[in-house]
Amino acid sequence: MNKLIWILFLISTSIFSQKTDEAQLRAIYDAALTQGKAHDWLSHLSNQIGGRLSGSVQAQQAVDYTKKQLEELGLDKVWLQPVMVPKWTRGLPEFAYLETSPGVTINMPITALGGSVSTPFRGIKANIVEVKGIDELAILGKQRLEGKIVFFNRPMDATKISTFDGYSGCVDQRYSGAAEAAQYGAIGVIVRSLSLRIDDLPHTGAMSYGDIAVENRIPAAALSTRASDLLSASISLNPDVNFYFKQNCQQLEDVPSFNVIGEIKGSTYPDEIIVVGGHLDSWDLGDGSHDDGAGCVQSMEVLHILKKIGYKPKRTLRVVLFMNEENGLRGGNKYAEVAKSKNENHVFALESDAGGFTPRGFTFDCSDANFDQIQSWKPLFEPYLIHMFVKGGSGADIGPLKNDKIVMAGLRPDSQRYFDHHHAANDTFEHVNKRELELGAATMTSLIYLMDTYGSVKEN
């Protein structure tokens, strides 16, 4: 072939692939919006099973259900990967009140933080001290905190456009507040719920005591945003107010559970593995529809859509439904551990764990060369209003797979409503819009299709 013909060949190939890619993405979106199963799957997970706390009966039901659904897709292989998970139980409903003066009380909606110890059986009542952050504890010191309940009340910053930025600016209070306050002799911790919405729903979430001895651990609970505002106003009127709360959660022994895995073997490069996933466990207050039922069914949908449009992946494509993201990350760690022990070559991992809202794009954790290749695909996504291709984190569950070669990505849906529901009793099915969920699945499928077709950029 002479040079001119070669160039013409390259151009025509490139135009041809671009047209093919355009047509494939159109087929993917069409299939997701008209033949998708994600919404039905989510309805079952949410409405028939419900909240899926690690180690619960519901978590096991979710394992059984999703395994069966993946088997029905006719994948090459579906299996369960055993993993031991922590088992924390909430016990009886929590109860709390503010005592503004002796005998005058206002009930307040709280929820125990995941991992917290119980209060004594009769609950605890003490003067409550408001702080806006962990830093203030050292200023107040043992003298002002000993025997008190500490109230962490720094709200999320509403001016952050991504609500995740507001969340990450506050989550230290929930995660480490009790461990820090215990060091100053506090006997309990109440944390403002991590939500920008002013309402009556407390939002739970993981906390850690770090290396504090079991006998020194103090109970911690989240308070609704509206009650937090009321409590703060009451304290500023009268710093002597008392707060009472009672919870009887327990940390039990680890129990066996599973990651659920389904696979289509690659036709050309079977040893190059692409993973797409979400986490199957959830908190117990709602039914875990957005966090992360949505991510699970979208990940399952990726394989379903590719089958529907008749696309046969060149690389091995795995959906992984990770167990125990919320309070342990044991599933993510186990998957990476097994992958390493088998010397598996993971080239791309994509997680959806930011809710089933309208997709806006992805964040990527990868080399510049891979990021350049990915950005060259941006125009393909424009008809679907997908516009965010930025560097950033990917997902907690796929995190342990990270090395200097793999491309990692996280789906980024519109974030405005996420923390209205996150870890609260209103993370429920009716708050997931079918089309938004489906568009997310289609967007993930499109990226997987492109990564499978073109592969990651190999560097030295």
Next chain:
Amino acid sequence: MNKLIWILFLISTSIFSQKTDEAQLRAIYDAALTQGKAHDWLSHLSNQIGGRLSGSVQAQQAVDYTKKQLEELGLDKVWLQPVMVPKWTRGLPEFAYLETSPGVTINMPITALGGSVSTPFRGIKANIVEVKGIDELAILGKQRLEGKIVFFNRPMDATKISTFDGYSGCVDQRYSGAAEAAQYGAIGVIVRSLSLRIDDLPHTGAMSYGDIAVENRIPAAALSTRASDLLSASISLNPDVNFYFKQNCQQLEDVPSFNVIGEIKGSTYPDEIIVVGGHLDSWDLGDGSHDDGAGCVQSMEVLHILKKIGYKPKRTLRVVLFMNEENGLRGGNKYAEVAKSKNENHVFALESDAGGFTPRGFTFDCSDANFDQIQSWKPLFEPYLIHMFVKGGSGADIGPLKNDKIVMAGLRPDSQRYFDHHHAANDTFEHVNKRELELGAATMTSLIYLMDTYGSVKEN
């Protein structure tokens, strides 16, 4: 000044304005997200007043309330612009059933279309014939349609990424279905609700009889999507099924009403007028929160935010809350008529009438030179995830202002959920997210700020 100094001056001025613009947009978004009034205003319009059908008591209450709120903002001038509006009333709740065989009936949720005539007092019952569009009427002909009820059942196309494209592909059935079917002797029309959600809520909306004589007009109602699927399945099992419906809506004489207008006089170019608005009337089934309470309070918020950040517009800035967009457009026509009669120079008009969802950008109806200027502002909007700056329609109410000089724009929020609520009983306050509403207001304010600062591009 020598050339080099002049160039340096220009560059520094340009960098300075860019920094100023960046800072102003940041101040606008911060104010909207932390000091906004839009959500409280909407709560009043939705929860204290409710649905605001033209000519209703509620529409007048909304006029009074918004006028008072604009007055409290301390604008230079607030006034009511009189306009006569049509008054259509729904009357008693509609009732419908499908009769699968004599005496065996299934009740079906319908709602009269706006502008429809009543059925006879006892309702009408007839064999019902399904069509997928107006075209099919001519094929069936008078022979097959005379004395029948016609059921228009073409669903919105789910593969359209913008749900507005799905809507515009179907709305002819609702708007003209009755006028067309009447010409073939049909005695009533039932239209599938214009929504992609499968549920039990019928969606109303405007229809027209064109020039059909009053005595030949036939009643028309919308049927919920779920009932439409059931009806269609029933007809395909047995084409002889009958349908019954009863409604007693009425078209009354026109009544007086108002556009509500507030103004800040321009400091430098007072004769150049910038308009921002939405429509104050709504349908009667829900409380008109998304359509278009959201657009009204966002438009009011534009002036509120600019006052909050201490920005004094160079051009005259007007908020206009138009009356009667839904069933007449009398407010929009009146505003343009008065503007023309006063020889006013409108340079820019922006409407928000696509729901209070996360803003994605704007569509523009303007000259290429103006579009180029607007596109040069795109980077300023990137931190706020505003990415859509495309040519397209603007808004129904501002439409009559169109000439070859004015720049017209429409806010484009995320469209996925809009038609779940549009014209139905669930267009209610709890379905508007506070932050999404506020981000829309901030995005509108930012564009108004830039148009006011730089002006429109004047061409010959």
